[in-house]
Amino acid sequence: MSAILERLRHPIVLAPLAGGAATPALVAAVSDAGGIGFVGAGYRTAADTAAQIDAVRALTGAPFGVNVFVPRHDPVDAAALGAYLERLGPEAERLGVAVGEPRDEDDDWGAKIALLLAAGVPVVSFTFACPPAETVAALRAAGSEVWVTVTSPAEGRGARDAGADALVCQGAEAGGHRGSFDDRDDAEALGLLALLRLVAGEVNRPLVAAGGIADGASVAAVLAAGASAAQLGTAFLRAAEAGTPPAYREALGEETPTALTRAFTGRTARGLVNRFLSEHSTAAVTAYPQVHHATAPLRAAARARGDAGGFNLWAGQAHRLAREAPAAEIVRRLAREAAAAAQGAAARLSPPDG
Secondary structure (H helix, E strand, O other), rough: OOOOHHHHHEEEOOOOOOOOOOOHHHHHHHOOOOOOEEEEEOOOHHHHHHHHHHHHHHHHOOOOOEEEEEOOOOOOHHHHHHHHHHOOOHHHHHHHHOOOOOOOOOOOOHHHHHHHHHHHHOOOEOOOOOHHHHHHHHHHOOOOOOEEEEEHHHHHHHHHHOOOOOOEEOOOOEEOOOOOOOOOOOOOOOHHHHHHHHHHHHHOEEEEOOOOOOHHHHHHHHOOOOOOOEOOOHHHEEEOOOOOOOHHHHHHHOOEEEEEEEOOOOEEEEEEHHHHHHHHHHOOOEEEHHHHHHHHHHHHHHHHHOOOOOOOOEEOOOOOHHEEHHHHHHHHHHHHHHHHHHHHHHHOOOOOOO
């Protein structure tokens, strides 16, 4: 069982939001409000992650977590990658920058694990794969719960067998990167409710539901489906404390569809459909983190210009439900709405016959 999940005043988990939106102020605000916030360590060095942890601890004494990307080093089609980089040339020229170096690296994996073994944060979660069982055991011995993001029952069984304390079940509705262990086009993309019920039937671990949850009724729905808590990311992107760029904030409130793409990072992710996604998704190659590094200067330049068509606008399918408000108010509203939705559902259910 997860002691952290059992102690939450509100079953609300802030998704890690790697890339800067999950500021220390946002993480602390969600934890102080009775949920639990997460530092997104993805794309950060170990030193930067340590600074983020220190900043959160300076703001709150409440539990929080750190999310880490598990490196995979999957094979890459060099010719296809080269063709995609060439395609990005005019985009880079228009922005006045150069295409970045398409390097492979492990996101400072070893140094981050060493940091977290020493830091003793309440929760360490993992995305893109399940870490080795010995890493899980070491983190648990250091006082951290270990949560693993899964997108299928098979991944759930693997995480359980590795010793995970809880599973973050990520449905296909989720914004940002898919947490799938294998980033394949032919893999079935399970919706959240189906995923929850399938994993709950096979794996005896607490479940955290993620994907397309943006209001209290959705929180109540996943709790009824067997989750111990709901993880929300897009719903907090317009929070006062979030580090979301203005153009991104504005786009979230528009009636814009989302789509899955590899155009920005080389790994499947869901975002708002914009110019870059529309123009480059068909040609995008499976190559993470190489494409991430190649497009990083382009995305940074577009952000600096406020050009919402030129950088990734990660968002779940229910993005229009996100509201501008302080994070604590969002947590409290979600809790109130969830309680009301659960009571309303219970009132509509007739007692069983007999």
